[in-house]
Amino acid sequence: MKPKRSIFYFFAFCFIGLCEAGPRINCYPEPSANQNLCESRGCIWGPTQDTSDGTPWCYFKDGVGYNLASQNGSTYNLRKNNGPKNPWGEDFQNIQIRTSTIGSVLNVKIGLDGRYEPPVDFPRATLASSETLSFTTASSDDLFWFSVIRNSTNRKIFDTSLGGLIFSDQFLQLSTYLPSENMYGWGENAHQSLKHNFSRYLTWGMLARDQPPNSLNLDTMNLYGVHPFYMCLEPDGNAHGVFIFNSNPQEVTTAPGPSLIYRTIGGNLDIYFFPGPTPALVTQQYLEFIGKPFLPAYWALGYQLSRYGYSGLDEMKQRVGAVRDAGIPLDIAVSDIDYMNRYKDFSTNDKWSGFEDYVNQMHGWNMKLIPIFDPAVEADYLPFQRAQSFGAKFIEWETYSQVQTDIQKLYPMANKTKIMLGVVWPDNHVAFPDFLDSTGRTQAWWRTELELYHSKLTFDGIWIDMNEPANFGTNEQHPWYFDSADHPDDAPLFCPTNGSNRWDLPPYQTHAVYYYGGNQNNAYLSSKTLCLAGVQNNGSYRFYDTKNLYGLTEAISTQQALLDVTGKRGAVVSRSTFPSAGRYAGHWLGDNTARWEDLRTSVIGAQEFNLFGIPYVGSDVCGFLGTSNEELCLRWQQMGAFHSFFRNHNTLREPAQDPAVWPSVAAATKTANLFRYQYLPYLFSLHFQASQSGLTVVRPVLFEYPSDSATFDLGYQFMWGSNIMVAPVVYQGAVTTNLYLPNDVWYSLFNYMYGSRIDPGYITVPSPTTSRIPVFVRGGSAIPRQTPTTTTTMSRFNPFELLIAPCQLGKAVGVLYWDDGQRIVDSFDTHDYHQFDFNFVSTSSDAQLTITRTRKGSVTLPTLDIIEIFNYPSPPNFRSFLLNGKSVNVNVQSSTYSGITKTLYISTQFLIDLTSADVITLSWSNVAK
Numbered sequence: 071m072k073p074k075r076s077i078f079y080f081f082a083f084c085f086i087g088l089c090e091a092g093p094r095i096n097c098y099p100e101p102s103a104n105q106n107l108c109e110s111r112g113c114i115w116g117p118t119q120d121t122s123d124g125t126p127w128c129y130f131k132d133g134v135g136y137n138l139a140s141q142n143g144s145t146y147n148l149r150k151n152n153g154p155k156n157p158w159g160e161d162f163q164n165i166q167i168r169t170s171t172i173g174s175v176l177n178v179k180i181g182l183d184g185r186y187e188p189p190v191d192f193p194r195a196t197l198a199s200s201e202t203l204s205f206t207t208a209s210s211d212d213l214f215w216f217s218v219i220r221n222s223t224n225r226k227i228f229d230t231s232l233g234g235l236i237f238s239d240q241f242l243q244l245s246t247y248l249p250s251e252n253m254y255g256w257g258e259n260a261h262q263s264l265k266h267n268f269s270r271y272l273t274w275g276m277l278a279r280d281q282p283p284n285s286l287n288l289d290t291m292n293l294y295g296v297h298p299f300y301m302c303l304e305p306d307g308n309a310h311g312v313f314i315f316n317s318n319p320q321e322v323t324t325a326p327g328p329s330l331i332y333r334t335i336g337g338n339l340d341i342y343f344f345p346g347p348t349p350a351l352v353t354q355q356y357l358e359f360i361g362k363p364f365l366p367a368y369w370a371l372g373y374q375l376s377r378y379g380y381s382g383l384d385e386m387k388q389r390v391g392a393v394r395d396a397g398i399p400l401d402i403a404v405s406d407i408d409y410m411n412r413y414k415d416f417s418t419n420d421k422w423s424g425f426e427d428y429v430n431q432m433h434g435w436n437m438k439l440i441p442i443f444d445p446a447v448e449a450d451y452l453p454f455q456r457a458q459s460f461g462a463k464f465i466e467w468e469t470y471s472q473v474q475t476d477i478q479k480l481y482p483m484a485n486k487t488k489i490m491l492g493v494v495w496p497d498n499h500v501a502f503p504d505f506l507d508s509t510g511r512t513q514a515w516w517r518t519e520l521e522l523y524h525s526k527l528t529f530d531g532i533w534i535d536m537n538e539p540a541n542f543g544t545n546e547q548h549p550w551y552f553d554s555a556d557h558p559d560d561a562p563l564f565c566p567t568n569g570s571n572r573w574d575l576p577p578y579q580t581h582a583v584y585y586y587g588g589n590q591n592n593a594y595l596s597s598k599t600l601c602l603a604g605v606q607n608n609g610s611y612r613f614y615d616t617k618n619l620y621g622l623t624e625a626i627s628t629q630q631a632l633l634d635v636t637g638k639r640g641a642v643v644s645r646s647t648f649p650s651a652g653r654y655a656g657h658w659l660g661d662n663t664a665r666w667e668d669l670r671t672s673v674i675g676a677q678e679f680n681l682f683g684i685p686y687v688g689s690d691v692c693g694f695l696g697t698s699n700e701e702l703c704l705r706w707q708q709m710g711a712f713h714s715f716f717r718n719h720n721t722l723r724e725p726a727q728d729p730a731v732w733p734s735v736a737a738a739t740k741t742a743n744l745f746r747y748q749y750l751p752y753l754f755s756l757h758f759q760a761s762q763s764g765l766t767v768v769r770p771v772l773f774e775y776p777s778d779s780a781t782f783d784l785g786y787q788f789m790w791g792s793n794i795m796v797a798p799v800v801y802q803g804a805v806t807t808n809l810y811l812p813n814d815v816w817y818s819l820f821n822y823m824y825g826s827r828i829d830p831g832y833i834t835v836p837s838p839t840t841s842r843i844p845v846f847v848r849g850g851s852a853i854p855r856q857t858p859t860t861t862t863t864m865s866r867f868n869p870f871e872l873l874i875a876p877c878q879l880g881k882a883v884g885v886l887y888w889d890d891g892q893r894i895v896d897s898f899d900t901h902d903y904h905q906f907d908f909n910f911v912s913t914s915s916d917a918q919l920t921i922t923r924t925r926k927g928s929v930t931l932p933t934l935d936i937i938e939i940f941n942y943p944s945p946p947n948f949r950s951f952l953l954n955g956k957s958v959n960v961n962v963q964s965s966t967y968s969g970i971t972k973t974l975y976i977s978t979q980f981l982i983d984l985t986s987a988d989v990i991t992l993s994w995s996n997v998a999k
């Protein structure tokens with residue numbers, strides 16, 4: 071029996087030409103479905119005329135699912151019903167649904183005890199919410215379904231009446247209707263729009279893989295990380311979030327309805343619902359639960375220069391020198407694998423001799439070094455030998471009989487082990503550290519290697535790459551490196567894919583395999599990685615289950631090592647991520663290409679990773695693969711200056727693309743970077759709030775305007791916190807930018823009408839390459855700034871500034887968080903930091919700024935010397951200024967008021983010592999009319 075759908079859905083489906091009561095649940099998601107194969111699964115073959123909407127031709131009959139056998143409180147015992155059977159394995163006859171609440175979070179766990187649970191240690195903390203979600207069930211004859219309802223509005227936010235619940239050992243499926251099409255999230259994929267598009271069926275792969283994004287056109291392939299999380303805005307503007315805690319290879323289909331069909335090939339369906347009701351609260355609730363992001367060192371917000379393929383240290387020196395000579399703010403030099411000796415971790419190549427001297431020199435310039443480390447280590451050198459003596463573990467085969475002995479016998483140190491040897495950048499075979507080792511020996515060894523290497527090269531942060539983990543040429547007779555002059559022809563890893571193997575050839579292999587045409591095309595779950603039959607933690611975990619956690623677990627160990635070795639908080643940046651990775655590391659959006667399309671998807675990707683709790687995120691500025699060009703690089707530098715992780719990075723053999731290459735790019739980058747460095751106290755405060763409270767840094771506009779539907783589709787605009795709107799130029803040849811300003815008070819912060827009010831709505835503003843990209847400040851904001859210079863460290867010594875952009879009523883508020891920029895944060899309760907709240911009020915005759923120190927730290931800070939106030943109604947009496955009631959001399963030479971722009975600029979050396987009192991007031995009156 072079909073559950074009844076509302077008339078709305080009926081029309082919706084007639085509208086797209088189906089006239090069916092619900093979306094089709096694909097019965098043949100594998101490639102090359104045909105009528106025979108379909109019908110042999112007992113499914114319906116129904117070709118459609120229009121193939122552009124991706125409607126599956128082979129789909130399940132109605133009634134796939136379970137019925138309710140019994141209920142005991144919040145536990146529902148389900149029994150497989152008489153509906154269609156699962157084509158991918160024996161349905162479990164009995165499964166359970168258990169529901170519980172963890173504070174405001176509703177957990178619905180569908181599954182069986184004793185099955186694999188991802189070993190990820192979430193804090194599982196909650197935030198109080200005014201909202202309650204409740205679980206309700208219903209049945210129609212033989213089919214059980216459930217809904218999750220928002221009590222306050224009685225809206226179903228999750229509704230599985232669509233049917234399609236399947237639960238077997240290696241195939242799990244859950245389908246739901248969504249309350250609206252305004253859904254954001256799921257990853258990691260290259261999304262071309264921030265909001266998902268439910269006008270057709272699209273399946274997105276989720277399996278961590280060394281897979282450069284293709285942004286040229288719509289592409290659903292799986293990238294480096296896995297994030298089974300989405301946020302949905304309900305029709306009345308309430309928001310909720312849903313997290314499915316599952317680490318197996320998985321996928322999601324977004325389908326008309328709007329609906330979702332989620333499939334995974336292991337574990338349970340452990341689902342967490344976050345009630346919001348605002349988008350910001352959804353993120354905060356999610357991050358309380360999975361863990362809030364780490365606070366990067368202050369310097370990590372500086373500009374980074376990187377490339378793959380430096381010919382040696384001299385070239386790095388030359389490019390760093392060129393950027394510095396151009397007066398472009400630069401904080402960090404990044405070294406890719408070139409610096410290593412034959413790409414082996416913890417070694418330095420001869421062409422880089424003197425690297426440590428140069429790092430010392432850079433430290434003298436207040437610059438920092440972030441080198442790359444790959445997880446896999448060659449099975450024949452000292453670090454590997456030390457690993458053995460530490461008792462460190464590596465990903466291994468389950469049994470000795472599986473070991474590829476022709477490879478193993480080449481390595482005496484690995485010969486008697488089950489270690490699964492693979493091939494990455496180094497010349498010889500490599501072993502992959504097992505960061506799930508519960509004895510802690512692997513982590514202790516990793517730390518020791520980093521410590522030993524740090525004693526030779528005093529790096530400040532760590533870049534971890536290739537941690538999906540990537541392996542070259544798996545299952546390939548002729549891997550690419552056989553044709554590389556820079557890599558020996560090592561025998562590739564072959565996984566058990568030629569017979570039947572439940573891990574490497576499971577009954578359902580997910581979009582990550584089918585996207586490439588399946589096994590006929592040599593596509594496997596193990597493509598570009600290790601065999602899924604592998605094991606971790608002395609056989610207690612199957613790599614099939616834990617592969618997606620590799621980047622996360624490496625990040626955990628690496629961050630701990632960095633903290634221990636440097637004694638400072640630094641920053642780790644990781645390619646592969648999983649929920650909670652933001653606690654330990656940032657992320658860059660991978661090996662993009664120097665194309666405008668990639669610039670655009672970067673803008674979207676950074677917003678998504680903020681939803682995923684990884685706000686220290688950005689793209690390879692100017693594009694990694696392919697040849698960049700002057701205009702693209704210029705626009706990317708301008709946009710990237712608003713991403714927390716801000717790094718220009720290029721690939722091997724491409725011409726240099728650092729900003730010093732082109733005078734126009736150098737000029738634009740200098741302008742963009744100086745703006746960023748001026749606003750770093752604000753950006754840092756946003757990161758502080760993200761770490762402390764789970765707020766986003768780079769934020770979709772809809773987070774601030776969830777009741778304005780015009781913001782729901784904005785992908786190429788974003789906000790910096792609540793107060794600054796950025797509309798980057800993302801199209802070639804553009805000299806104007808179309809953008810949307812929600813109904814609010816806005817002031818320009820770029821060249822066009824700087825400081826003036828800009829009317830909200832859809833507007834077009836000039837954006838020549840010689841101008842800053844369009845950036846606006848929202849009325850009601852008091853934004854801490856600092857006079858910028860060419861490093862973050864030196865900027866920190868400059869006077870503070872405060873930008874006041876009043877709302878309609880002449881008021882503004884803001885906050886500044888400040889610590890020493892590098893101290894390790896054990897807990898914000900004990901962390902040494904200052905917090906200052908700014909509160910500005912004005913009338914037509916006077917004004918008052920109150921600065922309240924709400925947290926007292928011990929760090930000394932520069933004085934607040936400059937206050938810039940927009941839309942100030944009339945000239946102030948510069949002689950009337952009172953600081954805490956006492957007359958204060960304002961420098962009338964450097965302070966100005968413009969009756970035309972209505973900007974008041976107060977500039978006086980040592981005007982306010984922020985630490986002089988817990989409450990400081992600066993007040994003045996205006997010239998009497």
Ligand SMILES: *[C@@H]1O[C@H](CO)[C@@H](O)[C@H](O)[C@H]1NC(C)=O
Binds near residue numbers: 142143
């Ligand atoms: C129902 O659940 C309670 C508590 O979880 C348990 O003590 C009881 O035995 C259960 N009853 C049945 C019939 O399973």
Ligand SMILES: *[C@@H]1O[C@H](CO)[C@@H](O)[C@H](O)[C@H]1NC(C)=O
Binds near residue numbers: 202203204221
């Ligand atoms: C929410 O609604 C459900 C079902 O209507 C009800 O059982 C529950 O008591 C409600 N919870 C709250 C906190 O109102």
Ligand SMILES: *[C@@H]1O[C@H](CO)[C@@H](O)[C@H](O)[C@H]1NC(C)=O
Binds near residue numbers: 123263270783
């Ligand atoms: C959604 O996809 C359809 C094609 O299926 C396309 O025509 C439409 O423009 C897309 N909408 C958005 C907002 O991208």
Ligand SMILES: *[C@@H]1O[C@H](CO)[C@@H](O)[C@H](O)[C@H]1NC(C)=O
Binds near residue numbers: 479480481482485
């Ligand atoms: C590796 O082990 C095998 C079996 O124990 C032995 O025959 C072979 O000589 C060993 N090779 C090396 C290089 O140690």
Ligand SMILES: *[C@@H]1O[C@H](CO)[C@@H](O)[C@H](O)[C@H]1NC(C)=O
Binds near residue numbers: 564
């Ligand atoms: C599968 O491949 C392995 C390694 O290449 C080989 O030893 C084995 O005989 C093959 N098995 C089958 C069933 O072909």
Ligand SMILES: *[C@@H]1O[C@H](CO)[C@@H](O)[C@H](O)[C@H]1NC(C)=O
Binds near residue numbers: 608609
């Ligand atoms: C590892 O597993 C083996 C086989 O199950 C067991 O004998 C051994 O004690 C385990 N070692 C550790 C350190 O747990």
